[in-house]
Each structure stands twice: as C-alpha cells, then as structure tokens.
Amino acid sequence: MASLNVYSILMVFFLNYGLVMATKENDQIIKENSCETKMGLPYVLEAFTTIFKTGSISNKCCGKLVVLGKVCHSALVKRTLENPRFKYLNPATIIAKRIQTWNNCLALIDSPSPSA
Numbered sequence: 064m065a066s067l068n069v070y071s072i073l074m075v076f077f078l079n080y081g082l083v084m085a086t087k088e089n090d091q092i093i094k095e096n097s098c099e100t101k102m103g104l105p106y107v108l109e110a111f112t113t114i115f116k117t118g119s120i121s122n123k124c125c126g127k128l129v130v131l132g133k134v135c136h137s138a139l140v141k142r143t144l145e146n147p148r149f150k151y152l153n154p155a156t157i158i159a160k161r162i163q164t165w166n167n168c169l170a171l172i173d174s175p176s177p178s179a
Contacts, residue, residue: 089142098135102127114140114160115152125168136165 093099102110106127113120120128128136140161144154 089138089145092134092138093142096132096135096138098131098139101131101135110164111143113164114157115143115149120164120168122171125171128165128168129172133165137161 106124109118109120109124110128112118140157143149144152144157
C-alpha cells in the first residue's frame with residue numbers, strides 16, 4: 064500500500080514537472096521570437112476565435128498569421144492551452160484547428176491571386 068502512495072506521488076510530480084517544463088519552453092520561444100508583438104490585437108482576437116471557438120479567419124488576418132510564423136503561432140496556442148481557464152477544451156481538437164488554420168492561411172497566401 065505504501066508503494067502505491069509513493070508511486071502516485073511520483074506520477075503527480077513528474078506530470079506537473081513536465082507541464083512546468085512545457086510552459087517554460089513555450090514562454091522562452093515566445094520571448095526569443097517577440098511573438099506577442101508581431102500581430103495587432105484585432106488579428107490576435109480573430110485568430111483566437113477561429114481556433115478556440117468558431118468562426119473563420121479573414122484573408123488579411125491570414126497574412127498577419129503567416130508573417131507571425133509557425134513557431135510563434137504554435138507556441139502561443141500551446142501556452143493558451145496550458146492556461147487553467149481553458150482546461151475544459153480538448154487539446155487534440157485545438158491542435159487540429161491550429162494546424163488547419165495555419166495550412167489554410169499558408170495556402171491562401173501562397174496561391175496566386177486572380178488577374179483583374
């Protein structure tokens with residue numbers, strides 16, 4: 064019985080330690096790449112709504128997201144998921160929406176515009 068309690072305590076410790084390490088890693092990426100200053104608030108809110116709620120992202124916001132870069136985009140979404148206020152969200156669903164949004168924006172930006 065005592066070994067079960069020790070095992071449980073160790074599991075909680077390692078799970079929490081892993082979460083802290085992930086948070087520090089994302090924070091470091093965000094800081095080193097100045098991620099929080101690369102997009103204006105209206106675009107941040109639009110991208111957030113598209114990924115964490117429902118909605119579509121505008122062409123202009125897609126352009127801003129691509130300029131932000133995949134590394135920043137990924138780190139910011141991961142850090143948001145680590146926030147206890149969003150613990151009710153399914154991380155797999157959010158990651159899938161992040162990837163889908165990124166790919167859609169990249170395709171939109173890379174595609175040639177129709178000639179006038």
